[in-house]
Amino acid sequence: MKKYLIFLLFYSILLTIAWLSVQERFSSISTMHLNEERALHKSILTTSEKHFKLLSDTLLHEVVMTDEILNLLHEIVYGDESQQGVRRGQLYRALYKTYNRIKKQSIRQFHFHYPDGKSMLRFHYPEKADDLLSDIRPSIANAMKFKETHGYEEGRAYSGFRHVYPLSQGGTPVGSVELSNGFQHINRILSKNDVDSGVYRMMIHKKSKFYKQLFATQKELFAESALSKDYVFEKSDSLLFHEAESNIVVPDYIISIQEELKNLPDFYTDFSNGIDFSLVASLNDECYAVHFYNVLNTSQEHAAYIIVFVKDIFLNDLQKKSIIVFTIVSILLFFILLFLFIAAKYKYKEKKTARRMLMISDNILEGIYITDDKGTLTFINSAALNMLGFQENEILNRNAHDIFHVSSGTYSTKVCSILESVHSGKRLRFDEVIFKTKNKTQFYVELSCTPVNKSGKITSIINIFNDITDKKQKDDELINAHLALKEANSILLRQVESDGLTGIANRRFFDKSFDRIWKSAQRDGSSMSILFIDIDFFKSYNDTYGHPKGDECLIKVAKTIESSCLRPDDITARYGGEEFIALLPNATLKNAIYVAERMQKNISDLEIAHETSSISLYLTVSIGIFSGKWSAESSIEKFMILVDKKLYESKERGRNTITY
Amino acid sequence: MRLIFTVLFSLIFTILFAEQNTTIRFSPIPMMPKKQCFQEFTPFVDYLSKQIGQKISIEYRSFYDEVINDFIDDKIDMAFLGPLSYVLLKEQYPEIVPVVMFLNSNGKNTYTCSLVQFGNDSDISSDATISLTQPYSTCGYLMTEVLLNKYNKSITDFTYFYIGNHRDCAMSVIKGQTKYAGLKTSIAKQFTHLGINIIASTEAIPSFILVANPKTLTQSTIDKIKRHLIKLDPKNAFHKEIMRSWNIIIKNGSELVDEKAYNIIMQKYKSVTIPGLSI
Numbered sequence: 001m002k003k004y005l006i007f008l009l010f011y012s013i014l015l016t017i018a019w020l021s022v023q024e025r026f027s028s029i030s031t032m033h034l035n036e037e038r039a040l041h042k043s044i045l046t047t048s049e050k051h052f053k054l055l056s057d058t059l060l061h062e063v064v065m066t067d068e069i070l071n072l073l074h075e076i077v078y079g080d081e082s083q084q085g086v087r088r089g090q091l092y093r094a095l096y097k098t099y100n101r102i103k104k105q106s107i108r109q110f111h112f113h114y115p116d117g118k119s120m121l122r123f124h125y126p127e128k129a130d131d132l133l134s135d136i137r138p139s140i141a142n143a144m145k146f147k148e149t150h151g152y153e154e155g156r157a158y159s160g161f162r163h164v165y166p167l168s169q170g171g172t173p174v175g176s177v178e179l180s181n182g183f184q185h186i187n188r189i190l191s192k193n194d195v196d197s198g199v200y201r202m203m204i205h206k207k208s209k210f211y212k213q214l215f216a217t218q219k220e221l222f223a224e225s226a227l228s229k230d231y232v233f234e235k236s237d238s239l240l241f242h243e244a245e246s247n248i249v250v251p252d253y254i255i256s257i258q259e260e261l262k263n264l265p266d267f268y269t270d271f272s273n274g275i276d277f278s279l280v281a282s283l284n285d286e287c288y289a290v291h292f293y294n295v296l297n298t299s300q301e302h303a304a305y306i307i308v309f310v311k312d313i314f315l316n317d318l319q320k321k322s323i324i325v326f327t328i329v330s331i332l333l334f335f336i337l338l339f340l341f342i343a344a345k346y347k348y349k350e351k352k353t354a355r356r357m358l359m360i361s362d363n364i365l366e367g368i369y370i371t372d373d374k375g376t377l378t379f380i381n382s383a384a385l386n387m388l389g390f391q392e393n394e395i396l397n398r399n400a401h402d403i404f405h406v407s408s409g410t411y412s413t414k415v416c417s418i419l420e421s422v423h424s425g426k427r428l429r430f431d432e433v434i435f436k437t438k439n440k441t442q443f444y445v446e447l448s449c450t451p452v453n454k455s456g457k458i459t460s461i462i463n464i465f466n467d468i469t470d471k472k473q474k475d476d477e478l479i480n481a482h483l484a485l486k487e488a489n490s491i492l493l494r495q496v497e498s499d500g501l502t503g504i505a506n507r508r509f510f511d512k513s514f515d516r517i518w519k520s521a522q523r524d525g526s527s528m529s530i531l532f533i534d535i536d537f538f539k540s541y542n543d544t545y546g547h548p549k550g551d552e553c554l555i556k557v558a559k560t561i562e563s564s565c566l567r568p569d570d571i572t573a574r575y576g577g578e579e580f581i582a583l584l585p586n587a588t589l590k591n592a593i594y595v596a597e598r599m600q601k602n603i604s605d606l607e608i609a610h611e612t613s614s615i616s617l618y619l620t621v622s623i624g625i626f627s628g629k630w631s632a633e634s635s636i637e638k639f640m641i642l643v644d645k646k647l648y649e650s651k652e653r654g655r656n657t658i659t660y
Numbered sequence: 661m662r663l664i665f666t667v668l669f670s671l672i673f674t675i676l677f678a679e680q681n682t683t684i685r686f687s688p689i690p691m692m693p694k695k696q697c698f699q700e701f702t703p704f705v706d707y708l709s710k711q712i713g714q715k716i717s718i719e720y721r722s723f724y725d726e727v728i729n730d731f732i733d734d735k736i737d738m739a740f741l742g743p744l745s746y747v748l749l750k751e752q753y754p755e756i757v758p759v760v761m762f763l764n765s766n767g768k769n770t771y772t773c774s775l776v777q778f779g780n781d782s783d784i785s786s787d788a789t790i791s792l793t794q795p796y797s798t799c800g801y802l803m804t805e806v807l808l809n810k811y812n813k814s815i816t817d818f819t820y821f822y823i824g825n826h827r828d829c830a831m832s833v834i835k836g837q838t839k840y841a842g843l844k845t846s847i848a849k850q851f852t853h854l855g856i857n858i859i860a861s862t863e864a865i866p867s868f869i870l871v872a873n874p875k876t877l878t879q880s881t882i883d884k885i886k887r888h889l890i891k892l893d894p895k896n897a898f899h900k901e902i903m904r905s906w907n908i909i910i911k912n913g914s915e916l917v918d919e920k921a922y923n924i925i926m927q928k929y930k931s932v933t934i935p936g937l938s939i
Contacts, residue, residue: 053841084853084854085852085853085854086778086780086855087855088853088854088855089778089779089834089854089855090855091857092834092835092854093835093836096835121854126831126834126851127827127851129853129854130853165663216904216905219697325784427692575914
């Protein structure tokens with residue numbers, strides 16, 4: 001839960017930053033755009049003002065500066081006072097038609113003044129006259145000093161853009177004349193020329209000074225501005241209240257925009273400064289540029305604002321694009337943050353696992369090291385460092401093979417155990433590998449190499465090893481002991497199954513072997529032959545030469561019998577006394593006769609002297625042969641009886657013979 | 661008994677409540693343009709409305725006879741009339757209740773009409789043009805005829821025009837559109853600085869009057885209106901401030917109506933035949 005809150009917090013912060021950035025960019029571009037637009041609209045207003053000044057100048061020279069009018073003015077100012085009213089009436093009569101015409105040209109005020117600054121004749125409000133103006137109208141005061149004034153100025157009947165000209169006849173001041181127009185008249189002309197129908201202009205007048213000067217009746221022509229209670233706007237474009245037939249209807253959307261403007265944070269700061277400024281207001285998903293033009297009066301004080309509302313497509317598009325950019329950035333940020341969040345979570349898990357693994361690896365006795373696929377060490381645990389005698393910084397990022405593997409016939413750089421694992425891609429286990437320590441001492445280890453496969457590529461090898469020097473030493477000792485025991489057993493066995501004097505097999509071994517061969521013959525039906533050998537006149541030999549010579553004789557005969565049986569499967573044994581027996585598996589009678597004859601010859605060739613033999617000067621042997629196959633009726637005992645019988649027959653036949 | 665009491669109470673409550681929620685329709689004679697009329701009578705009706713606790717609306721009529729006819733038809737509850745309009749209406753609608761008559765700046769309940777010209781021509785020449793306000797206007801045909809009679813002249817000796825209001829009559833003379841004009845003296849005096857010369861003025865005639873329609877207004881309401889107007893004293897600074905922006909005819913206070921004073925108007929009316937106007 002906490003993690004998700006952190007995620008949301010971060011996302012909120014990033015969103016805020018993104019929103020502020022987008023807003024900043026929107027603000028920067030829109031400010032530039034607004035400045036250009038404001039300059040454009042200002043130039044339009046300025047041009048219009050100049051147009052009216054030109055019109056006023058023309059009227060002055062064409063209509064007012066005529067001898068008739070100037071003479072009349074001279075009469076009014078300096079003539080018979082009792083006729084002053086009539087003269088003013090004549091002035092009205094002379095110019096009222098002109099006034100009616102110029103009203104159509106949007107000249108609203110046509111006003112003559114006395115040289116002392118009082119009102120002489122208001123064509124726009126003829127019943128009002130003789131009030132002092134110069135105290136509240138700097139333009140009239142200027143005219144008294146014979147200076148022209150052009151600019152915005154408040155007044156008693158109205159406020160407007162004034163063009164006040166001093167008048168004289170023959171160098172004598174006869175007062176001044178004013179031709180003025182109100183904002184609505186300028187606007188009416190500008191509106192006709194507006195290419196963009198989304199332009200709306202209005203003027204708001206600062207109430208404090210403006211309202212004080214107005215005739216009470218005229219105040220009804222104004223209403224409080226929606227932007228500020230300190231400002232009023234013309235609610236009628238009529239010159240005088242009693243002429244006003246209908247109010248100017250301010251469109252609802254303009255009223256709404258003004259309400260929006262008041263909610264903008266910068267509005268009141270800019271508005272109270274009395275400067276030109278622009279703002280952007282949104283209404284019904286449309287952007288409106290609102291330009292405020294500071295209007296200074298003839299005393300160079302802030303007196304009013306002309307406000308131009310422009311439905312701005314550029315800003316509208318810019319705003320829409322900004323929203324789109326923000327939306328895309330929001331989505332991207334979400335996914336990036338999500339990715340980072342998951343990655344961090346995974347990394348934290350990995351780190352936690354790694355810490356756990358490190359703790360485990362540092363607390364186990366096995367040496368562990370990890371290499372990349374080239375054999376470069378990337379990790380090694382404490383046990384491995386202890387075994388190898390290195391510090392971690394001495395060994396990390398170096399090739400394991402170069403540092404502690406010992407090359408041998410089996411393990412070379414080319415066929416390093418680690419790289420072998422890389423090449424095979426399989427987990428390999430080596431029972432005996434030689435490592436060397438930092439001081440070159442070699443020791444045996446048991447090593448297992450496990451390749452780590454990521455996306456089908458081996459990226460690292462996890463190697464675990466054990467120092468098996470002690471174990472190996474114990475194993476060697478055990479093997480040696482085992483071999484010694486085996487040797488002893490072998491000797492003992494040989495002693496049990498061999499004849500103590502002659503060294504060849506004894507009867508016990510023969511019986512055991514005969515039983516085994518008999519069973520084999522029973523399985524495959526092969527034939528076998530038995531040779532029963534007896535030394536002729538051996539008793540007399542012993543008597544003649546003594547027992548030591550007799551034993552020596554027995555040894556020689558036994559070795560000769562044994563060497564006469566050439567096949568490895570042939571078995572020879574001392575059967576008892578001076579009797580020997582040879583068992584020839586898979587041997588026919590012919591084979592047996594051939595072996596028996598070779599025995600007799602080889603013994604004869606020994607030329608063992610035997611003085612007491614009645615048949616030869618040298619020692620001879622008698623041999624009985626029985627050869628046959630296994631049958632159900634036959635048996636070992638029967639075989640032995642039959643061969644014994646044959647030996648007996650050989651002895652009967654005079655010894656040194658072979659009977660079969 | 662209880663049922664009767666409940667019904668009676670409900671009826672009284674409904675009547676009172678209904679009247680309090682009914683807007684009083686007030687119509688001044690069109691002496692001035694509509695806008696000016698609204699401007700100068702709105703603070704007046706606002707004051708009255710606040711005092712009596714009932715809404716009052718201004719019903720502007722462009723012609724005098726419209727005011728009279730609508731009053732008779734009960735479409736108007738209260739009217740501001742000139743003397744001639746009043747006597748003409750009373751002739752046709754005797755139930756009319758005069759509420760107050762207004763005082764001039766001198767505190768008198770009279771005013772005068774004047775015949776004016778531009779400059780100081782000595783004689784009144786015939787075959788000239790003359791501008792008049794409206795047939796029902798006291799200073800219009802009626803009093804101009806009375807004034808001309810003093811010079812042994814009659815309007816019929818002139819070419820006359822109904823211009824509409826007093827101001828326009830004055831302006832027509834200044835412009836030279838007509839030689840003479842008949843209008844209220846007080847308005848004529850506003851244009852003397854432009855050469856308007858008052859040739860002759862009438863004797864004092866009863867001033868403008870506020871009348872009520874008893875068919876549509878209760879006596880109680882009429883009394884309340886009367887009370888709240890009579891109490892205003894132009895010498896009292898507070899009251900003067902209340903009336904500051906009211907029409908010039910009504911801003912100097914009022915008094916109870918002296919109905920007999922209007923007899924002279926009836927006499928004059930009966931002695932003069934106003935073309936196109938007959939009761």
